[in-house]
Amino acid sequence: MRVRAVAPHVYVHTSYHTYPGTTAPVPSNGLIVQTSKGAVLIDTAWDPEQTLRLLRWIADSLHQRVRLAIVTHAHDDRTGGLAVLQANGIKVYSTPLTARRFRQLHPQALPPTAALKPYTLIRAGRTRLELFFPGPAHAPDNLVAWLPRQKVLFGGCMVREQAATALGNLDDAQPARWPASLRTVATRYPKARVVVPGHGQWGGTELLTHTAKLLREAAGRKPPTALRETKL
Numbered sequence: 001m002r003v004r005a006v007a008p009h010v011y012v013h014t015s016y017h018t019y020p021g022t023t024a025p026v027p028s029n030g031l032i033v034q035t036s037k038g039a040v041l042i043d044t045a046w047d048p049e050q051t052l053r054l055l056r057w058i059a060d061s062l063h064q065r066v067r068l069a070i071v072t073h074a075h076d077d078r079t080g081g082l083a084v085l086q087a088n089g090i091k092v093y094s095t096p097l098t099a100r101r102f103r104q105l106h107p108q109a110l111p112p113t114a115a116l117k118p119y120t121l122i123r124a125g126r127t128r129l130e131l132f133f134p135g136p137a138h139a140p141d142n143l144v145a146w147l148p149r150q151k152v153l154f155g156g157c158m159v160r161e162q163a164a165t166a167l168g169n170l171d172d173a174q175p176a177r178w179p180a181s182l183r184t185v186a187t188r189y190p191k192a193r194v195v196v197p198g199h200g201q202w203g204g205t206e207l208l209t210h211t212a213k214l215l216r217e218a219a220g221r222k223p224p225t226a227l228r229e230t231k232l
Contacts, residue, residue, distance in 0.1 A: 051081020
């Protein structure tokens with residue numbers, strides 16, 4: 001686990017997972033937002049143990065407990081510690097689509113509460129947190145989160161880090177709709193100072209431009225349509 005500040009009262013938590021057959025751990029980012037009402041957590045760590053360590057860090061370092069958690073889509077890098085949050089009495093919310101997809105992936109587990117709309121505004125003291133669904137991209141249910149006071153945009157897995165040379169996991173992706181969803185995010189949040197991707201190093205709005213470039217390159221690498229054979 002690593003936790004680093006990116007703006008006043010806003011921290012990126014990073015957990016790591018090593019896939020079978022590989023040696024390099026893959027980092028996954030989420031947010032901690034410190035408010036006068038308690039901490040808000042955006043996405044769990046990658047597994048229960050790391051999520052428990054994250055809760056302890058928040059208690060020991062910020063002297064707060066997590067009052068509310070949001071999961072931005074149903075993949076394990078967003079929900080791997082969901083049971084830990086629920087066991088600690090923390091309210092965990094998602095969109096209905098994410099809750100439905102989580103039940104499909106984990107039929108025996110308790111899903112997040114399906115309370116979020118495509119646009120949801122959360123207020124906690126002077127903190128405003130905007131949750132927005134721009135359309136399918138990396139996943140059919142990916143949300144982004146915006147903190148207007150700190151100008152921090154959590155793009156999640158629909159945004160790639162500057163060092164990325166590919167789009168990552170495409171198992172649930174909708175590449176044909178991803179560019180439009182990305183443009184929606186770029187148009188809606190042009191004043192973002194910090195853009196946090198789901199994996200890797202954060203930056204500015206250049207990450208949105210870079211992701212769009214990767215999408216164009218991926219579209220250009222599609223195999224050509226086979227020529228019809230014509231008998232003369």
